[in-house]
Amino acid sequence: MPKRFSPSVKLTxxxxxxxxxxxQRRTLLKSMGFLGASTLLSSKASAFxxxxxxxxxxxxxxxxxxxxxGKYSTAAKKTPYDKVSGYNNFYEFGTGKxxxxxxxxxxxxxxxxxKIDGMVEKPFTLDHASLTSKFPLQERIYRLRCVEAWSMxxxxxxxxxxxxxxxxxxxxxxxxxxxxxxxxxxQMRGQNSRFIGGGVxxxxxxxxxxxxxxxxxxxxxxxxxxxxxxxxxxxxxRLVVPWKxxxxxxxxxxxxxxTDKEPPTTWNKLAPNEYGFYANVNxxxxxxxxxxxxxxxxxxxxxxxxxxxxTELFNGYEEVASLYKDMDLKKYx
Amino acid sequence: MxxxxxxxxxxxxxxxxxxxxxxxxxxxxxxxxWQFVMGFTDNLGADPVQALxxxxxxxxxxxxxxxxxxxxxxQLTPCGDFIRYRRMLGVYTFIYALAHFAxxxxxxxxxxxPLIGSELIERPYISVGFVALLLLxxxxxxxxxxxxxxxxxxxxxxxxxxxxxxxxxxxxxSWSQKTVLxxxxxxxxxxxxxxxxxxxxxxxSLQRKSDGKKKHKTxxxxxx
Numbered sequence: 001m002p003k004r005f006s007p008s009v010k011l012t013x014x015x016x017x018x019x020x021x022x023x024q025r026r027t028l029l030k031s032m033g034f035l036g037a038s039t040l041l042s043s044k045a046s047a048f049x050x051x052x053x054x055x056x057x058x059x060x061x062x063x064x065x066x067x068x069x070g071k072y073s074t075a076a077k078k079t080p081y082d083k084v085s086g087y088n089n090f091y092e093f094g095t096g097k098x099x100x101x102x103x104x105x106x107x108x109x110x111x112x113x114x115k116i117d118g119m120v121e122k123p124f125t126l127d128h129a130s131l132t133s134k135f136p137l138q139e140r141i142y143r144l145r146c147v148e149a150w151s152m153x154x155x156x157x158x159x160x161x162x163x164x165x166x167x168x169x170x171x172x173x174x175x176x177x178x179x180x181x182x183x184x185x186x187q188m189r190g191q192n193s194r195f196i197g198g199g200v201x202x203x204x205x206x207x208x209x210x211x212x213x214x215x216x217x218x219x220x221x222x223x224x225x226x227x228x229x230x231x232x233x234x235x236x237x238r239l240v241v242p243w244k245x246x247x248x249x250x251x252x253x254x255x256x257x258x259t260d261k262e263p264p265t266t267w268n269k270l271a272p273n274e275y276g277f278y279a280n281v282n283x284x285x286x287x288x289x290x291x292x293x294x295x296x297x298x299x300x301x302x303x304x305x306x307x308x309x310x311t312e313l314f315n316g317y318e319e320v321a322s323l324y325k326d327m328d329l330k331k332y333x
Numbered sequence: 334m335x336x337x338x339x340x341x342x343x344x345x346x347x348x349x350x351x352x353x354x355x356x357x358x359x360x361x362x363x364x365x366x367w368q369f370v371m372g373f374t375d376n377l378g379a380d381p382v383q384a385l386x387x388x389x390x391x392x393x394x395x396x397x398x399x400x401x402x403x404x405x406x407x408q409l410t411p412c413g414d415f416i417r418y419r420r421m422l423g424v425y426t427f428i429y430a431l432a433h434f435a436x437x438x439x440x441x442x443x444x445x446x447p448l449i450g451s452e453l454i455e456r457p458y459i460s461v462g463f464v465a466l467l468l469l470x471x472x473x474x475x476x477x478x479x480x481x482x483x484x485x486x487x488x489x490x491x492x493x494x495x496x497x498x499x500x501x502x503x504x505x506x507s508w509s510q511k512t513v514l515x516x517x518x519x520x521x522x523x524x525x526x527x528x529x530x531x532x533x534x535x536x537x538s539l540q541r542k543s544d545g546k547k548k549h550k551t552x553x554x555x556x557x
Contacts, residue, residue: 079379082379083378083379083380084379086378086379087378087379087380091512095510095511095512095515095516097378097379097380097383098378148511150380150383194514195514195515195518198511198512198514198515199512199513199514199515200512270512271511289456289457289458289508289509290452290456291448291451291452291456293448294445294448296380296382296441298379298380300375301375302372302373302374302375302376302381303369303372303373303375303381303382303385303439303440304373306443307443308442308443308445
């Protein structure tokens with residue numbers, strides 16, 4: 001009989017490095033040495049590509065069950081997944097476009113609790129599992145127009161906000177819907193430091209008129225490209241209002257409250273002359289500092305791809321025009 | 334040993350100077366070319382245009398701040414040769430700023446001339462940046478020795494607008510952000526520190542001027 005192998009170093013179960021520590025090994029190494037040198041160089045512009053962080057931040061994205069894209073979807077060329085998930089405004093993680101992809105994995109999205117309350121007959125709370133199971137999911141391929149004059153085409157997976165609100169039975173006095181993002185400074189570095197978070201008052205809040213919220217285009221997204229949302233795109237659940245500028249589509253929502261007053265909204269509080277409550281995409285109303293008449297569509301291809309296109313009223317979603325029939329859109333921007 | 338080094342003027346040999354300059358060329362020009370190559374091949378993240386605008390703009394400011402460090406360094410340290418790097422870094426500031434502008438015109442606005450015109454005129458933060466670029470242009474084209482001699486004192490007054498250029502550049506940067514509390518604040522602070530040694534001089538010369546005026550006035554009243 002061959003001799004049994006016995007290791008010279010005997011390790012027991014409790015000497016095994018804990019998985020969570022093992023997963024952080026690179027972060028630990030970094031915080032020990034390279035922090036000083038790299039923080040100066042790596043900020044926004046990621047100065048030279050050579051210093052870029054090559055760590056693969058493993059995000060667990062689960063496949064979702066959903067019905068295919070229907071009549072509300074566009075056939076335009078989709079923005080590739082790595083661009084959708086690598087270029088984000090989520091100031092809770094820093095003001096740079098690549099900050100969210102770099103830091104959002106620290107956000108804990110499971111367990112989660114989304115509360116629907118305010119002027120409703122039946123307030124209720126959704127936990128993490130019911131976010132993707134309570135309502136049937138559909139794919140919606142929407143154009144997303146950022147107020148900064150760039151745009152993407154994104155295949156979201158989600159359900160209509162209207163279905164969620166109906167479930168709570170709104171009172172007849174309810175006129176508006178207020179939304180609130182997670183407030184967790186220990187997980188969101190921008191909430192911890194006013195400088196990193198751009199001086200924004202957190203938690204991030206947004207709002208819609210009730211008829212806007214009930215419109216079938218208004219989506220609660222729980223996934224993109226067929227799988228659950230990566231944290232930088234607003235996991236585990238976010239709003240998508242495709243005819244409004246991107247900042248209206250609030251991320252990582254913990255609370256939805258029906259009210260009878262126009263709720264405060266984060267960007268409007270920060271710069272009321274630049275960002276209104278409505279924030280409908282409108283090529284005829286410029287941002288005070290730049291034109292909104294056209295946009296650059298981010299879809300791939302290097303510098304030479306001619307991607308500047310005309311911006312359309314309501315981002316091309318004409319079906320919402322009736323919501324603003326008698327309104328002066330220059331005044332209610 | 335180190336002590337003596339600080340007492341004696343440290344002169345760079347011709348070879349050292351040349352090596353230093355070649356290094357700057359390779360690094361600064363190389364980085365710019367490399368970044369554009371990465372941009373053309375779509376290797377600059379989701380939006381290569383934004384990445385290039387950030388790269389060229391930020392580094393133009395970095396190089397300009399570095400340029401402004403050289404004359405105080407030459408005066409405060411025993412190595413006066415720092416000053417011999419000033420012109421090349423100044424010209425590189427202009428080259429980076431020009432690359433920034435070219436990226437904006439060619440890749441951001443994509444040669445939409447009516448849009449370019451209206452943005453340059455109607456958007457204050459763009460106008461401010463453009464004025465800074467024009468100042469850098471004027472300094473870059475008059476950077477040759479022959480022109481410098483020809484222009485005499487006017488050369489120095491023209492090149493003193495570099496202080497205006499850094500202020501306009503920082504204003505342009507701050508104004509381009511969506512929030513006030515952001516990275517540009519650090520740059521304002523850095524610029525303040527770098528300009529600090531000069532401020533004393535400016536203050537003194539300002540006082541001398543106003544003193545001179547007062548004296549002139551009093552003598553004038555006496556004669557009448």
